Amino acid sequence: MGAFELEHLKQFTLTRVLNDDTVFKSISLLGKLPSSNPDSEPVQSIVSLQKTAFDPNNASSIIPTISKIQLTEVNDIYAWMLGWIRSADGTYLDADVKISVISPATDVHIRKYSSQKHAMISETPKLYEKVTKPFIDAFPKSRTQWVQNILDHITETEDILFEDPSPIHGFVLLPDMKWDRKSLGSLYLLAIARSALIRSLRDLRKEHVPMLERIRQEATRVASEKWGVPKGGLRFYIHYQPSYYQFHVHIVSVEYSGFQGMSVGQAHLLEDAISLLELDDGGPTGIFERMTLTYILGEQHGLYTPMVDAGAEI
Known part of the structure; x- marks a missing residue:
């Protein structure tokens, strides 16, 4: 452009x-x-x-x-x-x-930006394997080129607030473009995982707990040092379904209440995800892969029709 x-x-x-x-x-x-x-x-x-x-x-x-x-x-x-x-x-x-x-x-x-009706979808592990996973596998790489540009230091390099270069458990932390960079009440940061193997909440395993804890730790530190945000002043959450399939954590001011993406049915608190992973038995399948996840899905979303055709509970 x-x-x-x-x-x-x-x-x-x-x-x-x-x-x-x-x-x-x-x-x-x-x-x-x-x-x-x-x-x-x-x-x-x-x-x-x-x-x-x-x-x-x-x-x-x-x-x-x-x-x-x-x-x-x-x-x-x-x-x-x-x-x-x-x-x-x-x-x-x-x-x-x-x-x-x-x-x-x-x-x-x-389709994403169009007005549309929504439904609550209960995605069982079976539906995930049959419908959602093939959808994610077919997700065009071009849709996440902007993410790769950030990870490769092609764009937004000067905006990076913290970076862990580990290809397995690393991540970058930077302001989200939804934030005007001025109003602390609408402070909005984004942590993007480096590993392409972690695509969504479903892919999280017990081994990822240190990465998630460090995201929370470093975002809290940066927000405090750079903007004076007090302890407990940030809300961390993960979307499911996300808008793109490179794992990321949304980080916003607790005063920020004007974003639809924080609604129940899409946002999962990071602290809750960490707690569930810590309770996991560490088996071959992660706890999120074994759970039924219920979320809001718009009728224009690429998963909506396949889910309905597969008999998803709505």
């Missing part, structure tokens, strides 16, 4: 609204943006906008026009930036909109 400027973003042509979330004050738009290759046709793209908190002291001077952007990061097909709305006297206030771009966007991205 080429360099982003305001004029490039303004060339976005809308195809349709994918989702309008009034609770989280966000909207996802499907359309087209110019290709980085000037000889190519515009490429299908998704632009998501989410309002940041307004300063009530400046509310009367804000007009609904983005007149400046600041690129935060570009990684593979993803880009994140901050947008400004010019005040009546021509000055710039703090950025009041977070913008993320996926360009080119695949059909999988479109």
Whole structure:
């Protein structure tokens, strides 16, 4: 993806609204943006906008026009930036909109960002082996290229807060792009495991407890030293199903309550996962591989139809 400027973003042509979330004050738009290759046709793209908190002291001077952007990061097909709305006297206030771009966007991205109905799925070990594991095995590597870029120090290198280089139990810790890097109440970090063999919660074994404990330890230390976050000020959780299959841990401020991904039915507390693994007998199959896991699945998710066809309990 080429360099982003305001004029490039303004060339976005809308195809349709994918989702309008009034609770989280966000909207996802499907359309087209110019290709980085000037000889190519515009490429299908998704632009998501989410309002940041307004300063009530400046509310009367804000007009609904983005007149400046600041690129935060570009990684593979993803880009994140901050947008400004010019005040009546021509000055710039703090950025009041977070913008993320996926360009080119695949059909999988479109389904993910579209409004959809959801169902609770009870995934037994048998269903995992029959439906979910083959789905994960077929997951395109291109969907996690941005993760590999981070692990290989191609992108976001300057953002890495801590790194354990071990190929087996190592991980990197860095800010999540959902965070504006300013508001401590919405602090959001991400720890990504280096091992490609740990793809989801199901792959965790008792041997991974030291890695999980170190993720908790180092994230707590970094958040305290860098931002003054007190002990007990972070929430650690693991998604199942995750949006991509390279094991990772979400780390957010306990004050952060505006993210749907923290809901029961998707988020599993890291501390609970560690406790279960410590109780495991260390046999050939891990405790999470033997459990029935119940979670929320959208009808646009690639697992939804196979699960229904396989007779999953909904």
